[in-house]
Amino acid sequence: MSPRAALARIRLNPHSRAVQRDLRDANDMHRSLMRLVPDHLGTSPRQTAGLLYRLDETDTTSTLLVQAATLDPSRLPDDYGHADVKDLTPMFNALKKGLAVRYRIVVNPVKTERLPLEQKGRRGKRIPLTGPDADHWWTSRAAEAGLDLHTVLPTPIAAIRHPPKGAPSIRHHLVRYDGTATVTDPDALTHAVLTGIGRAKSYGAGLISLAPEATP
Known part of the structure; x- marks a missing residue:
């Protein structure tokens, strides 16, 4: 189904x-x-x-x-x-292994701060990734989602802010990626389309758009 x-x-x-x-x-x-x-x-x-x-x-x-x-x-x-x-x-029915696609996604590339051993059990801060580090983050997540990326065009966009009640405004660092790719795992890609990729999904990140790549 x-x-x-x-x-x-x-x-x-x-x-x-x-x-x-x-x-x-x-x-x-x-x-x-x-x-x-x-x-x-x-x-x-x-x-x-x-x-x-x-x-x-x-x-x-x-x-x-x-x-x-x-x-x-x-x-x-x-x-x-x-x-x-x-x-x-x-679109889901068209996802086959080897299909060439164009993609667009806005993501929130972050890593979690590594804490010293004496703070074991506590979670470190989330650190925004930029430049090549963010590109590597997206390439890795795309591979997990069933996409082999051919081209990666990053576009930094304005950070999303949302002020929780009684607390300082929270900022989500966002990057838009456009490019081309080949489908390697249709099931993993379907799951990624349905559930989104990365964090900040409630604030405009994670939705991936796909379209068949035009042939010459």
Whole structure:
């Protein structure tokens, strides 16, 4: 049985107050997008719904890609933006070993600080990775996800901020990667598409887009 997922492409209305609010605060964006999935999903609703999203921006437009098992864009404010929804089943069915693809993903490349032995049992800080270290992080995660990367084009993007109540604002360092690859493990890649890659999935990281690479 093919996995179940839908993808909404929402062209945001820059004049919408709800959009302006969500672009300022990742917590608000997360809350708005959780309205697209069913209610009462238990203690981990985002994970249960399979909700992932990515913000793609150009000089003139901002587009949200939102993925989940089921999506209902009518639950967003009327002036939020225009949404097109498609079933991802054909894409999953097309994933075969050796398939050449183009990809895009925003990730939060980090490593965990190694603590001295006397602090065994405690978790170190998460340290953002940049430059070649971030590229190596993505190449390694892509291999685990069933992709052999051919080209890797990194684009640093603005850090996502979300201010928890009564605490300093938290920043997530993000990098967008575009490039080409070959599918090496369709099952691992399907799992990665459905569950996302890396951390900060609630704040716009982890959603990978795939398309067959055009042949000359």
